[in-house]
Structures are given as structure tokens and as C-alpha cells.
Amino acid sequence: MSELELDHEKTERNMDKILVSVTRTTGGFYKFLIASLLILAWFGFAYYQQLSKGLVVTGLNEPMYMGLYIGTFIWFVGIAHGGIAISAAVTVLNLEQYKPVARLGELLTLICLSLSGIMITFDLGRPDRVINLVKWGRYQSPLSWDVFIIVLYFMGSLTFFYIGLRREMPDMIKKFPDTMMTGVYKFLGAGYKGTKKDKRINDKAGYYLGIALLLIMCSASGFIIPLIFALQVAQPGWFTALLPIYFLAAALASALAAIILIAYITRWMFDWYEFISDKIIHGLGMGLRVFLFLYLYFIVCEQLVMRYAGLLPEQNVSNALFFGEFAPFWWGYLILGLILPLVILILPQTKTTKGIVIASAIVIPALWLKRMLITLPPLSRQLIPNPIIDPATRSTFIEPLTTYGIYSPTWVEWSLFAGTLVIGFLMFAIFAKYFPLIELDVGEVHIEPEPIVATPAAAGGVGAAPEATGPPAQYELCDTTFATLDECCEHAEKEHGIAKDSCDMACAEVKGEAAAPAAGAKMVSKCGLCDAEFASEDECCAHAEKEHAIAKSSCDMACEDM
Amino acid sequence: MYSDVSRRKFLKICGVAAGSVLLGSTVVSSKELLQAAAGKTKYAMAIDLELCENTHACDGINACVHACKTVNVTPPNAYWMMAIESEHITFAERLPRPCMQCDNPPCVKVCPVGATTKRADGIIIVDYYRCIGCRLCAVSCPYGVRYFNWDEPTKERIDQTRAESWSLVNEVWEKAGKELKFDENDTTAPPYMIEIPRPHGVIEKCNFCLHRVERGFDPACVVCCPSGAIKFGNVGDPMSEISQILHEKKYIRLLEEFNTKPNVYYYNTGD
Numbered sequence: 001m002s003e004l005e006l007d008h009e010k011t012e013r014n015m016d017k018i019l020v021s022v023t024r025t026t027g028g029f030y031k032f033l034i035a036s037l038l039i040l041a042w043f044g045f046a047y048y049q050q051l052s053k054g055l056v057v058t059g060l061n062e063p064m065y066m067g068l069y070i071g072t073f074i075w076f077v078g079i080a081h082g083g084i085a086i087s088a089a090v091t092v093l094n095l096e097q098y099k100p101v102a103r104l105g106e107l108l109t110l111i112c113l114s115l116s117g118i119m120i121t122f123d124l125g126r127p128d129r130v131i132n133l134v135k136w137g138r139y140q141s142p143l144s145w146d147v148f149i150i151v152l153y154f155m156g157s158l159t160f161f162y163i164g165l166r167r168e169m170p171d172m173i174k175k176f177p178d179t180m181m182t183g184v185y186k187f188l189g190a191g192y193k194g195t196k197k198d199k200r201i202n203d204k205a206g207y208y209l210g211i212a213l214l215l216i217m218c219s220a221s222g223f224i225i226p227l228i229f230a231l232q233v234a235q236p237g238w239f240t241a242l243l244p245i246y247f248l249a250a251a252l253a254s255a256l257a258a259i260i261l262i263a264y265i266t267r268w269m270f271d272w273y274e275f276i277s278d279k280i281i282h283g284l285g286m287g288l289r290v291f292l293f294l295y296l297y298f299i300v301c302e303q304l305v306m307r308y309a310g311l312l313p314e315q316n317v318s319n320a321l322f323f324g325e326f327a328p329f330w331w332g333y334l335i336l337g338l339i340l341p342l343v344i345l346i347l348p349q350t351k352t353t354k355g356i357v358i359a360s361a362i363v364i365p366a367l368w369l370k371r372m373l374i375t376l377p378p379l380s381r382q383l384i385p386n387p388i389i390d391p392a393t394r395s396t397f398i399e400p401l402t403t404y405g406i407y408s409p410t411w412v413e414w415s416l417f418a419g420t421l422v423i424g425f426l427m428f429a430i431f432a433k434y435f436p437l438i439e440l441d442v443g444e445v446h447i448e449p450e451p452i453v454a455t456p457a458a459a460g461g462v463g464a465a466p467e468a469t470g471p472p473a474q475y476e477l478c479d480t481t482f483a484t485l486d487e488c489c490e491h492a493e494k495e496h497g498i499a500k501d502s503c504d505m506a507c508a509e510v511k512g513e514a515a516a517p518a519a520g521a522k523m524v525s526k527c528g529l530c531d532a533e534f535a536s537e538d539e540c541c542a543h544a545e546k547e548h549a550i551a552k553s554s555c556d557m558a559c560e561d562m
Numbered sequence: 563m564y565s566d567v568s569r570r571k572f573l574k575i576c577g578v579a580a581g582s583v584l585l586g587s588t589v590v591s592s593k594e595l596l597q598a599a600a601g602k603t604k605y606a607m608a609i610d611l612e613l614c615e616n617t618h619a620c621d622g623i624n625a626c627v628h629a630c631k632t633v634n635v636t637p638p639n640a641y642w643m644m645a646i647e648s649e650h651i652t653f654a655e656r657l658p659r660p661c662m663q664c665d666n667p668p669c670v671k672v673c674p675v676g677a678t679t680k681r682a683d684g685i686i687i688v689d690y691y692r693c694i695g696c697r698l699c700a701v702s703c704p705y706g707v708r709y710f711n712w713d714e715p716t717k718e719r720i721d722q723t724r725a726e727s728w729s730l731v732n733e734v735w736e737k738a739g740k741e742l743k744f745d746e747n748d749t750t751a752p753p754y755m756i757e758i759p760r761p762h763g764v765i766e767k768c769n770f771c772l773h774r775v776e777r778g779f780d781p782a783c784v785v786c787c788p789s790g791a792i793k794f795g796n797v798g799d800p801m802s803e804i805s806q807i808l809h810e811k812k813y814i815r816l817l818e819e820f821n822t823k824p825n826v827y828y829y830n831t832g833d
Contacts, residue, residue, distance in 0.1 A: 054762035055695075056713035062639060063706055065697040125695015125710065125763030129675075132694050136675040143674035143698055233668055233820055234704035379701065383817060384659065385650035386641075386706045394712065395638030403650055 007445040014443030019175060020270050021432045032429065036422045043419025046412045047122075055125055057412045061391035064379050064407035069123035071372040072417055074225060074247070075254065076116035077150070078367065081221050082255020083109030084157050087164070088210035088217070094551040098283065100275045100442050101263045106161045107431060108258055111424045113154045118423070122416050142228045149224045153216050160213055162188070163206045168440045170194045181434050207554050222248030229374070236313035237306070237378035246298045253291035254367040257360035260284045264357045266437060275438055278353045278498060285356035288363065289345040296338055316381040325404070326377055329369060337366025352498070380405035525559050534559075603683045604798045605770055606825040607660060607784075608807050613791035613831055615655040619738035620645075620788065623730050626658050629786030631727040632752040633771060635720045635759050640709030642768035643783050653814075654828070658792065660783065661686065661707040661768035662816065662824030669699035669708060678765070684825055685770050693764040700765060704817050705824075707767055714762040728752055731786050738788040750774045752782060770794070797825075 016023075049057050060067050083105030089095050090102045121127045137144050169189030176182055192198050226247040229238035260281055267276040306318040321330040341359035344350045385403035390396050398406070409417075431437075492498040525540040526533050529548050534540040541555035550558045614620075630636070630643040646657040663686050670678055670686060677693040680686050700708040731752070735742045744751035750773055760766045771781035779785070784794045795804035813829040 054711070054713040056762075060710075060712070062709060063700075065700045065710065123696070125697070125765075126693065129692070129694045132675040132677075132692055136677075136692060138674055138676045141672050141674035141698070143672070143696055147674070228698070231672070232702045234702055382706050383704045384706055385646060386644055386659070387646070387650075389639045393638075401647060401649060 010445035011443060014275075014445060015171065015175070015440055017270075017272070018275065018436050018438045018440060018443050021266070021437050022176075022434060024270075025433070029429070029433075032425075036426050036429075039422045040419060040426075043415055043422070046415035046419070050122070050412055050416070051127075056394070057410060059391060059408050059410045059413060061394065061405070061407065062389060063382050063386070064376065064391075064405040066123070066375055066379060067407050068372070068409040068413045068417060069119050071375045072368065072420070073116050073119040073123070074371045074375070075368045076112045076119060077221055077225055078247070078251035078254045078371075079258045079364070080109045080112035080116065080153075080255070081217050081251045082259050083107065083112075084153075084160065084213050085217050085252070085255065086259060087160070088213045091206050091210040091554075092214065092551075094554075098280060100272075100277075100438050101259055101280055101284075103164065103437055103439050104262050104266065105259050106157065106164065107428060107437070108255075108262060109157050110154070110161060111427045112258075113150065113157065114427070115420050115424050117150060117154070118420055142224070142231050145224045146228060149216070149220045153213075153220050156209065156213050156216055160206065160209045163202055163209065164439060165435065166190060166192050167194075167199070167202055168436060171440050172436070184434075203554065218248065221251035234383060235378035236311070236381070236383075237317040237374070240302065240305075242298060242302055242305075246295075246302065249291050249294040249298060250367055250370065253288055253295055254364055256284050256288040256291065257363040257367075260288065260356060260360040261364065264353075264360075270437075272438065275442055281353050281356055282351075282496070285345060285351070285359070288356070288360065289342065292338065292342050292345070292363065296342065299334075299338075313381065313383055317377050320377045320381055320404075321373065324377075325380075326373060330373055333366055333369050333373060337362060337369060341366075376407060380407070528558050528560050602798050603796050604825075605663070605684050605775065605794070606797045606804055606808075606827065607663075607770070607781075608793040608804050608813065608827040608829060609658055610791040610793070610831055611654045611657070611828050613789050614658060614787075617738070617787075617789040617791065619734045620656070623734050624656070624658075625731050625734040625786050625788055626783035626792060628727040628730040628734075629752060629782040630660075630768070630771075632724050632731065633750070633774070633782035634768075635715070635723055636709065636766070637711055637713075637715060637760075638719075638723070639712065640766065642707070642709070642766075644707075657828075658783070659705065659707070659816075660770070660781075660826060662705055662822065662826045663770065665823035665825065666821055668702040668704070668822060672698045672702045674698070685772055685775070686767070687769050687772065688765055688767060690760045690764045690766070695763040695765065697765065704820050704822065708765050709767065711760045711762050711764055711766060715759040720759055724752075735786075735788055740788055742786065742788075744785065745779060748774075748777075748779050750777060750779065752786075 058067070058069075086095075086098055086105040087102035090099050121130060124130060133144065133147055137147075139145075166189060169185045169192055171194075172185045173182060173189065176185070192202065222244050226243040229235070230240060230243040232238050263276050263281060263284075267273060303318060303321075306314040320326050341362045344355050344359040344362075382403055382405070387397050387401045388403060388405060390398050391406055525535075525537045527540055527543060527548075529544070532540075532543060534543065537555075537559055540559035541552050544550040544555045544558040545552055548558060619625075624645040626643050627641060627645050631641070634642055636642055642660065644659045646659055648655045651657055663680075663684055665684070667680060667686055670680055674696060675692055675694055677689045678686060678699055679689070695710070697710055700706075700710060732742065750771075771779075771783075774781060780794050784792045793804050793807060795802040797805050797808065799805060807829065808827060811829040813827040815824045815827055818824070
């Protein structure tokens with residue numbers, strides 16, 4: 001979109017750096033493949049057990065009808081949310097600085113949504129009849145809404161992902177002209193040549209789909225998934241209007257944590273420090289802090305209402321968490337899984353890149369545990385105290401007669417869980433072997449305009465002196481500009497806790513302003529909204545942003561070539 | 563299954579009707595089906611808690627529970643009729659708990675495939691060949707009457723369940739000093755079984771012994787209660803015994819505040 005010319009040499013070098021995930025295959029990759037296949041074989045064996053014997057091989061029983069599978073399902077859907085949210089935000093809200101992690105996020109969304117779909121079929125007693133959901137589907141059932149929104153979300157994300165990927169196919173074909181994947185790249189490119197028109201059509205589709213996806217994202221985790229639970233009058237801990245927003249906060253927290261973790265790991269693996277800067281991780285970390293704090297607030301609200309009002313069924317559930325068999329997990333979660341990461345993200349001493357990554361690594365498994373703590377306690381406390389059958393034998397009552405449901409996942413459930421995770425890692429690894437994990441235009445470097453061309457002549461003799469030595473290098477961090485790199489580094493260390501040796505990641509060089517176009521140049525761009533004409537597309541974009549409030553990244557839509 | 567049976571039956575009737583018109587002979591119809599369609603029949607159960615409490619022969623065994631297991635050959639974990647003991651409830655010594663066959667059933671609402679439906683006569687049934695086993699209905703039931711088939715039933719287990727449960731029912735009747743008799747036309751009388759066992763991975767629940775009710779007999783728990791504490795009948799008919807009881811006695815229904823409108827009533831003889 002920019003009129004600046006590409007610095008082909010540097011861009012090429014950056015592209016090679018991004019594609020290192022495709023071109024470099026180490027022994028570790030094969031070790032990973034072999035280990036995954038072994039785990040998958042075990043997974044296959046476990047799943048065969050469940051398919052042939054039925055759900056009897058799981059720890060599920062009456063009244064614990066839902067367990068690890070459903071808890072993990074919510075967890076996966078939650079993680080799936082952030083990815084598309086971030087890349088849609090990049091497109092729609094013009095958050096260009098997060099572009100390097102957009103592709104990673106989209107990939108995370110697609111993988112986790114697939115895994116959540118797999119998880120829900122594990123939970124079905126008759127996966128062979130899953131077609132009945134279409135054949136006999138009832139729109140009145142929350143589960144039908146769920147199937148609908150997950151499929152819609154998946155297809156939307158896939159299309160959005162594809163739109164982004166398609167843009168890169170010409171480059172990929174150029175880079176890998178004679179591999180077995182070239183045909184696939186050509187197919188995926190679907191005639192995309194990288195011309196201005198191609199680009200505009202593609203970006204426009206991405207922009208509108210991004211808006212739609214942001215809405216679908218909120219309505220999935222913040223509305224429809226929790227409604228499976230919130231509409232069950234018989235389950236006191238679930239039956240609350242708080243649940244949708246409660247789920248949304250957890251979903252976004254786990255999603256941000258997952259992106260931070262995956263960005264940090266890939267950056268370490270492929271040496272992508274110049275693309276995925278600490279600034280990105282810090283920004284995502286602050287988002288994580290907000291959602292974790294919201295989550296804590298929702299937990300306090302929920303428990304306060306349940307305990308203060310003291311309606312017996314609700315109090316039973318709350319007591320199960322506070323003092324009952326769930327107490328170690330509940331207090332463990334609250335202190336180690338919620339308060340601890342919050343403290344890490346708040347204290348300036350621990351708020352470093354490493355601290356944020358550690359907090360994310362805590363948040364993800366902790367939120368899995370929390371999903372189990374949402375799923376299980378209401379089920380275990382029945383409204384009508386039916387005596388409990390021993391889940392191990394499934395034929396004798398537990399003595400002394402108890403009415404508290406008992407559940408512990410069996411090896412089959414753990415194996416299927418582990419296998420599903422491995423499927424996710426495999427999907428990621430295989431994608432990374434054939435496609436770029438960072439959008440290639442992140443690596444584009446533009447040629448700095450030569451100062452001699454415009455300034456000295458135009459400015460006259462007065463301001464010409466500093467130009468002789470070139471403009472002083474300026475560095476930028478948290479919107480403060482510094483004259484030298486050292487000054488900026490000092491500031492980064494003091495204010496943001498960034499070590500000096502990694503400060504080049506924090507301090508970005510301020511790029512020179514685009515040179516003014518020569519007078520009397522041909523008008524090349526026209527604003528489609530008010531018919532004004534401009535000498536360059538950049539000017540038109542600036543005009544569109546100022547006059548018509550159209551974000552620069554999407555100004556293609558307003559500005560037309562003449 | 564039952565919706566299948568009745569649909570099949572309905573089609574059969576249609577077929578017979580069409581055939582009869584062609585042949586010029588009379589139509590043989592199913593009385594129950596027509597009544598149900600006309601909305602005249604509504605089945606309900608009334609349980610006399612006082613009488614139940616005084617049935618000491620049942621202590622520790624509960625004839626109704628085992629009669630149900632015999633007739634419906636439920637898996638070991640499932641009790642379509644459950645007796646809740648006084649340790650867990652305050653208002654009765656023993657509380658027989660069948661399915662409440664609610665008029666506003668949460669379970670029917672949430673089924674994604676329409677496998678569980680409410681018949682016109684008020685009985686809620688499960689289509690075992692449509693159910694996908696998501697267990698959302700089990701979660702939505704405040705009474706916990708829905709059970710899941712975790713595994714495939716074997717012939718040995720069915721035979722064993724039937725034999726064991728039937729001997730327990732007989733034991734209670736012996737203790738009570740009474741003789742358990744079934745109508746001689748009753749082809750569904752225990753220990754003979756008509757109700758088919760359910761395949762693995764589907765939900766099952768009490769259906770007021772629909773296979774018996776459709777043939778004009780009371781559910782097994784009603785017949786096998788030595789003191790006759792469980793009454794069953796058509797509340798649509800003002801002259802039926804259950805209508806009289808509900809007219810005269812004060813009764814309660816479980817968890818009425820949930821607005822499920824249950825069709826199982828609990829009362830005391832003395833009230």
C-alpha cells in the first residue's frame with residue numbers, strides 16, 4: 001500500500017529468516033514426530049477401548065455425567081478465541097504492531113477448535129450417530145446452538161486464515177519453485193498474482209470477515225458455550241446469568257496466555273527476536289492482566305451471591321468448593337493459578353518478558369483446572385439425594401449411603417486428553433513445515449527516502465546544516481522519543497524492566513518521514529468518497545483517515561487508482 | 563424405542579385402514595393410541611408415604627425397586643424406581659422416586675435430536691435408536707431419574723438381574739405373608755420380559771412401564787407393592803381411583819418450585 005520502494009535485499013533476507021521454520025529441519029523435529037506417533041498409537045488403543053466397550057471405561061457415572069471431556073472442551077474453545085480475536089483486531093482496529101503474532105493466533109484458533117470438536121465426540125455415548133444432530137436437529141436445544149456456532153466459527157476462521165495465507169502464495173512459489181508443495185501453493189494461491197487489485201480485493205474480504213469474526217467470537221464463548229450450562233435449572237452452580245461473561249473472561253485470558261507462550265517458544269526456536277519483539281509480549285501480557293483481574297472479580301461475585309443468599313443447593317455447591325472434596329484444588333487454583341500470575345503481572349520487578357511468559361505458563365493449566373471446578377461440583381451435589389452407585393463396580397451402593405457424586409478420570413480419559421494435545425502439536429508442526437508462521441509482509445523493509453532528493457533544496461539555506469550529517473537517529477518506546485539508543489535503553493531498563501542487552505528489541509528506530517512528492521506530479525489516486533485527487537496513495541490514505549475516519553490499513557477501500 | 567413402536571404401530575394402523583377400505587372390512591384400531599391422540603388420557607402416579615413407611619417387609623429391600631429392575635432389566639447402575647432412605651430426606655421414612663413425567667420437562671427441552679419426547683398421555687419416552695448419548699437431559703433433570711447405559715448389556719447380566727431382583731420381590735411378599743398374583747392374561751408379568759434392554763451409549767428412564775400400560779396393565783412397581791401404597795391411573799378420567807385420591811387428599815410434589823409440573827403425587831393416608 002505504501003508507495004515506498006521495497007528494499008529487496010533486506011526483505012529477501014527477512015523472508016528467509018521467517019521461512020527458517022520451513023527450510024530448516026533439525027533432528028529434534030524427527031524425534032518429536034516419533035514421540036508423537038508413539039503417543040498417538042497409545043491414543044488409538046485407548047480410543048479403541050472406549051469405542052468398543054462404551055463409556056464404561058471412563059470414570060463418568062451417575063450423577064457425574066460430565067467430566068474431563070467437557071471440561072477440556074470448554075478449555076479448548078477458550079484458547080481458540082484469542083487467536084482470531086488478535087488477528088481480526090489487527091485487521092479491523094489497525095493494531096499493526098501485533099501483526100507478527102497474527103498468523104500464530106489464527107493457527108491456534110483453528111487447531112484448538114478442531115480439538116474441541118474432537119473432545120465433544122469423545123464425550124458422546126454414540127459418536128456413530130452424530131449425524132442425527134443434522135438429521136433430527138432441534139433448534140430449541142442449547143447443544144444444537146453449540147454445534148452451529150462452533151461450525152460457523154471454524155469455517156469463518158478457516159476462511160479468514162486462508163485469505164491471509166493466499167496473499168503469500170506467490171512468494172512461496174517463488175521461494176520453493178520445484179518442491180512437491182509447489183502445486184499445493186499454486187492451488188491455494190488460486191490465481192493470486194500479488195497485483196494491486198488482487199491485494200485490494202483480498203484485504204477487503206479480510207476486513208469484513210474480521211468484523212464478523214469478532215462478533216462470532218464474543219457470541220461463542222461469551223454466550224452460546226456457557227448457555228449449555230447456564231440453562232440447566234437442576235445444576236445450582238451453573239444456573240446463573242453470570243456464567244456467559246465469566247466464561248468469556250476466562251476464554252480471553254487463556255487465549256492471550258497461549259499466544260504469549262507460543263510466540264515466545266517459536267521466537268526462541270527460530271531466532272525471531274527482530275519480528276516478535278518484547279513489546280508484543282508486554283502488550284499481550286497487559287491484556288492477560290486485565291482479563292485475569294476480571295476473572296477474579298467474577299469469582300468473588302459468584303461466590304458471594306452463592307454464600308450470602310445461602311440457598312441450600314447453591315450453598316452445598318459452594319461448600320463443596322470451600323471445604324469439601326474440591327477444596328485443595330479450589331484453594332490451589334485461587335492462590336497459585338490466579339493470584340500468583342496476577343501478582344507476577346502487576347509487580348514491576350516481575351513484570352519482565354520472562355515473568356509474563358511464566359505467568360502465561362501458569363494460567364493455561366490453571367484455567368483447565370478451573371474448567372473442571374466449574375463442571376464437576378454442581379453435578380456432584382444432587383437436588384434429590386439419590387444414593388450413589390460405586391463408580392468402580394457400577395453395581396453396588398457406596399456404604400455408608402452417600403449422595404455426593406464421585407468422579408476421577410481413568411487412564412482412558414487421560415490418554416485421550418494427551419493424544420488430543422499431541423494431535424494439536426502435530427498439526428502445528430506440520431503446518432510450520434510447509435507454510436510461513438509469520439506473515440511475510442512483516443519482513444518487508446522499505447528503502448529510506450534519500451534526504452538529498454527533497455529537503456536541502458526545498459528548505460533553503462537556513463535549516464540545511466544538520467542535513468549534511470543526516471538526521472540524528474531517533475528511538476521510540478512507549479511513545480517517548482529519544483535522541484540516542486543508549487538513552488532509550490536506559491529508559492527501558494528503568495521503566496519497563498527490560499535488560500540492556502535486549503533493549504534493541506524494545507527501542508524501535510523511528511523511520512524517516514516520506515519524502516514530499518515533486519510538485520506538479522501526475523494525480524494517481526482518487527478518494528472514492530469525495531472525488532478528491534491526490535498525487536500518491538499515501539496522501540489519499542491520510543486524507544481518508546482524517547476526513548472519513550477510515551483506518552490507514554484499510555484505505556484501499558476508499559482510495560482508487562486513477 | 564417406544565416412539566418407534568408407536569410410530570410403527572401408527573403406520574400399521576394406517577396400512578390396515580387403507581387395506582380395510584380396499585377390502586371392505588372393518589378397521590381394527592389401537593384404543594390407547596386413539597385416546598392418547600384425543601388428549602383424554604393422562605397418566606399419573608400417587609404414592610402413599612404413610613402406607614409405604616409402615617410396610618416393614620420392604621425394609622432394606624424395596625419391592626417396587628426390584629420389581630422395576632426385573633421388568634425393565636435395567637443395568638446395574640440404573641434404578642428407574644429408586645427408594646430414597648430417611649437419612650437423606652426429612653419428610654418421609656422412605657421415598658419411592660420414579661420418573662416424575664413432568665408437564666414442563668427440562669429434559670425434553672434440551673435434547674438436541676428430539677430423542678426424548680412427551681407422549682400425549684403424559685409419559686416421557688426415549689428413542690434409544692436416535693439418542694446420541696450427550697447426557698444433557700440427565701444433567702438437566704432436577705430429580706436425577708435419567709440413567710446412562712455405560713456399556714452393552716450381555717445376556718448373562720440380563721438373566722442375572724432378572725433372577726436376583728425377582729427373588730428379592732418374592733422375598734418381600736413372603737415376609738409380608740401375601741401371595742403375589744398377576745392377571746392371567748398378563749403376558750408382560752415378571753419374570754417374563756417384554757421390554758428390550760437398551761444398547762450402550764444411550765439414556766434410559768422410567769416410562770411407567772409403557773409396555774404394560776399399553777396392554778392395559780399397571781406398572782410393575784404398582785402391582786408388586788405388598789401394601790398397595792403406589793397408585794397409578796388416568797387423571798383425565800374423574801372416576802378413576804387416582805382422581806378420587808387427588809381430589810380428597812392433600813398432596814405434595816417434589817421440587818414444585820422448579821416449575822417442572824411433575825405428575826407424581828405424594829400423600830398420606832391420614833390427611
